[in-house]
Amino acid sequence: MAKILRLLIFIPLGITGFALAIANRQLVTVSFDPFNGGDIPGPSVTAPLFIVLLLALMVGAILGGVATWFEQGKHRRAVRNARAEILRLREKQDRSLV
Template structure:
C-alpha cells in the first residue's frame, strides 16, 4: 500500500513539474550575487535546478545525520560476528571434550574387559 501511495505522489509531482515547465518557458536572467556572471534560462530550468539542489542538500544532510546510527550498526555487526565466533569455538571445545571423554570411557571399558578375562 505504501508503495502505491509513493508512486501516486511521484506521478503527481512529475505531472506538476511538467505542467509548470510547459507554462513557464520564458527566459529569465539568472545571476549569482558575488559574481558578475549573468545567464538566461527558462524559468522552469531555474525551478528544476533549485529542486535538484534541494534534493542533493537534503540527501547529504540526511546521510550526515545517520552517520552515528550507521557507525553503531557496524560496531554491533562486528560484536555479533565476534560473539558468534566465540560461541563456535566454545561448541568445538565442548565437542572435543565430549569426544575425549567418550574415548577415555571406551579405553577404560576396554582395559577392564582385558583385565577381567
C-alpha cells in the same frame, strides 16, 4: 499494488511539472555576483524560469540527501560495531562449545 501507487503519484507529478514548464517559459537572469555594482559584470545565466526552478529543486534534493547521509553516519557506525561484536561473541561461543 506498488506499481499502481507509483503511477498514482508520478502521473499527477508529471502533469504538474508539465504545467509548470508551460506556465513559466519567460526568460530570467540568474546572477552569481554577490557584489553586483562594479564596472565588470559578474557571471550570470539566462534561462527559462521553469528550468531554474527545477534545477533549484534538484540541487536542494541532492544537498538534503548528502546532509542526511552524513547525519546517519553515526547510526551506520553503530550497526557496524554491533555486527562485529556479534561475530566476536559467536566465535567465542563456538570455541567454548568445542
